[in-house]
Amino acid sequence: MTQTLVILAHPNLEVSRINRRWQQELLQHPQEITVHELYTEYPDWQIDVEREQRLLEQYDRVILQFPLYWYSYPPLLKKWMDDVFAYGWAYGSTGDRLQGKSFGLSMSIGNTQTSYLPDGSVSFTVEQLIAPFKASLHHVGAIELPYFAFFGASFQATDEQVEQSAADYIRYILQSSPVVEQK
Secondary structure, three states: OOEEEEOOOOOOHHHHHOOOOOOHOOOOOOOOOEEHHHHHHHOOOOHHHHHHHHHOOOOOOOEEEOOOOOOOOHHHHHHHHHHHEEEOEEEEEOOHHHHHEEEEEEEEEEEOHHHHHHOOOOOOOHHHHHHHHHHHHHHOOEEOOEEEEEOOOOOOOOHHHHHHHHHHHHHHHHHOOOOOEEE
């Protein structure tokens, strides 16, 4: 069983129904999953780069969990990547610390899945929106995992849908099986 590090980056986790439920489920599996909450660790946004790099070096599998935020990552997660994926460590002639590690995204998405079709209201697919993430992984030699998503998080998801997404999310992490939640 591969140990997985989940980097949780939600700017307001207390009010998040989906990400908070996912976090609760993740914490039920401490032998297989380590949860690292960026907004709790760095409320002042002063990222301890060496500490974060040492943490990443301990895991072969990393999941970045966040709400799709203005069609991108939340700002602290972007800063974390900018700071931690440093030249000479993550890339460059001596930067190979992320090479061969597996990275995936786990996203709560406010709108419906049909909105993320080429003719949908967003006009872009999730695959298109996460292209910078994919390019970054390619640049550092990491392996991209399929993403996991819950669509319709801003709408009235039923308790059953939220619970099912939590079960599917754990299965995605523990079995390395891509599951895309549809609503």
